[in-house]
Amino acid sequence: MGLFNKIKNMFKDDHDSGSNLEQTFNSNEISSTDDLEVKDDLVSREDVQDEVKIYEKGLTKSRQGFVSKLVNLTNKYNKVTDEYFEELEEILIMADIGVNTVMSFIDRLRKRVKQEKIESTEYLKEVIVDELFIIYVNDEVLVNKINFSKTSPTVLLFVGVNGVGKTTTIGKLAWKLKNEGKKVLLVAGDTFRAGATKQLEEWSIKTGVDFVGREEGVDPSSVIYDGVDKAYKEKYDVVMIDTAGRLQNKVNLMKELEKINRVIKKVIPEAPNETLLIIDATTGQNGISQAKSFKEITDITGIVLTKLDGTAKGGIVLAIKEEVNLPVKYIGLGEAKEDLQVFDIEKYIYGLFKDMM
Numbered sequence: 001m002g003l004f005n006k007i008k009n010m011f012k013d014d015h016d017s018g019s020n021l022e023q024t025f026n027s028n029e030i031s032s033t034d035d036l037e038v039k040d041d042l043v044s045r046e047d048v049q050d051e052v053k054i055y056e057k058g059l060t061k062s063r064q065g066f067v068s069k070l071v072n073l074t075n076k077y078n079k080v081t082d083e084y085f086e087e088l089e090e091i092l093i094m095a096d097i098g099v100n101t102v103m104s105f106i107d108r109l110r111k112r113v114k115q116e117k118i119e120s121t122e123y124l125k126e127v128i129v130d131e132l133f134i135i136y137v138n139d140e141v142l143v144n145k146i147n148f149s150k151t152s153p154t155v156l157l158f159v160g161v162n163g164v165g166k167t168t169t170i171g172k173l174a175w176k177l178k179n180e181g182k183k184v185l186l187v188a189g190d191t192f193r194a195g196a197t198k199q200l201e202e203w204s205i206k207t208g209v210d211f212v213g214r215e216e217g218v219d220p221s222s223v224i225y226d227g228v229d230k231a232y233k234e235k236y237d238v239v240m241i242d243t244a245g246r247l248q249n250k251v252n253l254m255k256e257l258e259k260i261n262r263v264i265k266k267v268i269p270e271a272p273n274e275t276l277l278i279i280d281a282t283t284g285q286n287g288i289s290q291a292k293s294f295k296e297i298t299d300i301t302g303i304v305l306t307k308l309d310g311t312a313k314g315g316i317v318l319a320i321k322e323e324v325n326l327p328v329k330y331i332g333l334g335e336a337k338e339d340l341q342v343f344d345i346e347k348y349i350y351g352l353f354k355d356m357m
């Protein structure tokens with residue numbers, strides 16, 4: 001069974017009956033008949049349904065933009081022709097998938113059409129979803145889980161240009177981790193921009209986690225040292241460090257990030273556990289360029305793709321995979337606390353293509 005059908009079976013109509021989702025869980029997840037395990041699983045099944053709804057809602061614009069164009073194309077051409085392929089190529093490029101990715105995708109698709117003698121565009125719709133995402137689903141190199149430390153505070157460093165959503169993402173993640181029972185500390189390493197420290201402090205108050213910050217203009221490394229030191233001494237589970245997003249000068253930014261890494265390692269040699277680069281999905285190819293630049297100047301371990309709710313394109317996830325080759329660990333699907341979600345390719349595909357399923 002192809003990816004398209006697998007995902008359709010997993011999520012479709014689960015709001016009405018819950019039966020498909022239940023089946024998925026019964027067959028794949030529940031291996032023990034232990035009472036406690038079953039209870040845990042009931043909770044997680046509801047969570048999955050809630051998460052699917054957040055994906056659906058956050059991807060509304062992309063469904064109405066990119067995916068509805070695909071549907072219209074299928075309606076316009078019943079049979080697969082050269083004109084059909086030309087228009088398909090255009091639609092995919094417009095969706096921020098990235099030109100190179102689209103070209104190789106179209107080649108693969110043409111081959112399949114020929115080999116399998118596919119004539120109907122209606123059927124090809126499913127093949128398109130399968131082929132577009134197969135590289136993502138089959139790839140085991142890109143682990144999207146956060147690398148939590150078992151022995152000392154987990155240090156998460158957030159980088160990215162101004163306005164992409166670093167501070168907001170830290171706030172949302174603080175809320176999520178706190179709800180999981182973790183002791184969380186936020187560190188205001190953006191001492192450059194007026195109001196940045198206060199913005200993070202407000203998130204710490206809103207989410208009920210602790211905070212370390214100093215006045216504007218001080219050396220970020222000194223604040224960060226204080227924060228990581230406190231986290232270590234007071235046995236926090238997670239420390240999240242905000243930074244300023246200046247990319248005017250690569251050399252300066254590289255030096256600043258090196259210094260930040262040095263002071264973190266003074267306290268915890270194996271930290272930071274993750275350096276997460278925040279990319280604003282609405283910036284398209286510009287976001288891809290940012291990712292390439294940051295990858296050159298520091299060790300990025302993962303991407304947080306924000307503002308997916310604000311784009312009608314929805315294909316940037318594929319461009320990140322093909323052109324940057326870093327795992328997307330979280331996605332932002334709106335401004336509310338619960339709108340930050342662990343990136344899950346299957347929920348993402350469902351949120352995008354559910355109207356076709």
Ligand code: GDP
Pocket residue numbers: 160161162163164165166167168169245278306307308309310331332333334335339
């Ligand atoms: P920073 O400069 O990188 O720290 O960016 P901020 O955290 O200050 O965010 C800039 C703006 O983007 C704020 O208005 C946020 O509310 C908004 N924002 C962040 N993430 C998302 C998201 O996933 N969806 C939407 N719609 N807005 C977001």
Ligand code: MG
Pocket residue numbers: 166167168190196242
């Ligand atoms: Mg900020």
